Amino acid sequence: MQYPTYDDVLQARERLRDVSASHWYHEDLGSWQWWFLLLVSIVPWIVWRRYRDRNRSYEILSYGFLWASLATSFDVIGGELLLWGYPDKLLPMVPPMFPADLTVIPVLYMWMYKWASTARKYFIGTLALAFLFSFIIEPVFIFFHMFFLQHWKHIYSFFGFIILSYVVLWIHRKAGGQVSGSFHE
Incomplete structure (x- = not known):
């Protein structure tokens, strides 16, 4: 049995790049889904900037950027393992989950973190956002053919968001990210 060489992998990646770029140009660019992805990539940050807690901006932003990093990492892994997928892209050369992982998820979790004084x-x-993302946003995106589950279930996402929320909080605290003190009961 002959195993694939790196040249075989490279050829497959080149073919995938070309097919993906063609799909983006002919199917995604300018579609209502593309405009929607563009808006959700920009608007949440504008709203956050306008209504942020200026005294805690660094603390809350560091929490959000940690969320963005981990959400992107797990989304890339899940996509590569074909657990789920995103048919539409904002840009052909970036992962398709960019608007969610770098905007919607971190901004909503930053609002929650700002609110969560205890x-x-x-x-x-955490429960509310896990429910929102897993059982409302994911099904809506599936309905509009912007997201699909292949070997994954919404309940896995629900528990994943809960676990990730506490992992992010733990890392943030260990890194000294919470400058305004710990939760108060």
Whole structure:
């Protein structure tokens, strides 16, 4: 049995790049989905900037950027493992989940983090956002053919968001990200 060489992998990647770029140009660019992705990539940051807590901007932004990093990493892994996929892209050369992972998820979690002055509020906010993303946003995106599940279920996303929320909080605290003190009960 002959195993694929790196040249075989490179040829497959080149073919995928070409097919993906053609799909983006002919199917995504200018479609309502593309405009929607563009808006959700920009508007949440504008709203966040306008209504942010200026005294805690660095703390909250560092929390959000940690969320963005981990959400992007897990989304890329899930996509590569064909657990889920995104048919539409904002740009042909970046991962298709860019608007969600670098905008919607971190901005909403930053609002929750800003609001969550106690451990109880953080837990409630975490459950609410996990529910929102897993059982409302994901099904809506599936309905509009902007997201599909292949070997994944919404309940996995729900628990994944909860676990990731506490991983992000733990890393953020270990890195000294919470400058305004710990939760108060």
